Amino acid sequence: MLTLTDLLHKTTIDPREAELLLAFVLKKDRPYVIAHAKDKVGSKVAKTFLSLVQRRKKHEPIAYLTGEQPFFGRDFLVNRHTLIPRPETEMLIGLVKQSAKGRSVIVDVGTGSGCIAVTLALECPNARVVASDVSSAALKVAKQNAKQLGADVEFVKDNLLGKKLKSELNSKLDVVFVANLPYLPSSDKKTMMPDVAKYEPSKALFAGRDGSTLVIKLLQQIRMLNVQCSMFFEVDPRQTEKLAALAHQLFPNHKVSIKQDLCGRERFLIIT
Numbered sequence: 001m002l003t004l005t006d007l008l009h010k011t012t013i014d015p016r017e018a019e020l021l022l023a024f025v026l027k028k029d030r031p032y033v034i035a036h037a038k039d040k041v042g043s044k045v046a047k048t049f050l051s052l053v054q055r056r057k058k059h060e061p062i063a064y065l066t067g068e069q070p071f072f073g074r075d076f077l078v079n080r081h082t083l084i085p086r087p088e089t090e091m092l093i094g095l096v097k098q099s100a101k102g103r104s105v106i107v108d109v110g111t112g113s114g115c116i117a118v119t120l121a122l123e124c125p126n127a128r129v130v131a132s133d134v135s136s137a138a139l140k141v142a143k144q145n146a147k148q149l150g151a152d153v154e155f156v157k158d159n160l161l162g163k164k165l166k167s168e169l170n171s172k173l174d175v176v177f178v179a180n181l182p183y184l185p186s187s188d189k190k191t192m193m194p195d196v197a198k199y200e201p202s203k204a205l206f207a208g209r210d211g212s213t214l215v216i217k218l219l220q221q222i223r224m225l226n227v228q229c230s231m232f233f234e235v236d237p238r239q240t241e242k243l244a245a246l247a248h249q250l251f252p253n254h255k256v257s258i259k260q261d262l263c264g265r266e267r268f269l270i271i272t
């Protein structure tokens with residue numbers, strides 16, 4: 001019989017990732033694997049672990065292998081229909097929390113796994129939270145996350161600010177739009193890591209030739225709505241200046257600001 005250490009030594013993937021996968025198979029956490037290095041494992045565990053390692057070697061992301069990813073301190077279910085939540089997106093939560101007042105309606109456009117909407121519903125319990133996505137498969141995962149984490153979120157299947165989502169907003173309440181829409185130019189596909197390019201949904205990554213198509217369309221749609229609102233977008237740092245200039249034109253009575261992510265890139269466009 002092999003020990004946990006023997007099994008880990010059989011792999012050539014990143015040691016930390018191997019420990020995470022072994023912890024997942026054992027239904028324990030990584031510290032358990034480290035602390036029980038000399039424990040023996042059965043052949044079923046060994047076989048399952050080694051098959052996951054094979055998939056990882058073909059660049060399948062760890063989050064898709066384990067089916068979950070942490071975001072803002074909570075575990076979210078993910079699958080091949082949802083983007084894997086990114087740590088930089090967590091900054092949006094803090095930015096929106098500062099702005100959302102008790103009576104706000106928070107609208108998360110392009111919710112994916114629901115990480116933003118579910119987190120905001122839990123962090124801003126007085127706000128009403130609506131989340132939309134064009135993908136039914138992503139919405140299914142987002143609904144599971146809301147249920148599992150006990151968040152009250154209304155889900156709508158719609159293409160950006162279409163009829164269904166608009167009908168949710170015909171009140172005079174303060175609306176806070178938050179969106180991490182696809183923002184990469186389609187040409188990026190050639191140069192990006194295979195973990196992303198081969199496995200994450202194209203629908204969640206790419207938006208036209210320069211990546212800004214969907215954000216521009218949403219800004220124009222919000223402009224046509226007659227509601228008091230503020231907006232928080234995660235964008236491609238290569239597009240931030242251009243989008244900020246457009247926001248100034250479309251919303252001359254709003255304050256337009258840009259915030260950097262933790263790596264100092266101009267990642268967030270804020271219109272209040």
Ligand SMILES: C[S@@+](CC[C@H](N)C(=O)[O-])C[C@H]1O[C@@H](n2cnc3c(N)ncnc32)[C@H](O)[C@@H]1O
Nearest residue numbers: 083110111112133134135159160180181182204
């Ligand atoms: C970059 S992912 C972000 C997912 C999630 N908000 C997050 O931060 O992890 C973008 C999401 O927008 C959705 N999407 C793409 N085009 C859309 C559209 N026209 N209308 C609504 N959602 C769209 C995709 O299905 C995907 O779930």
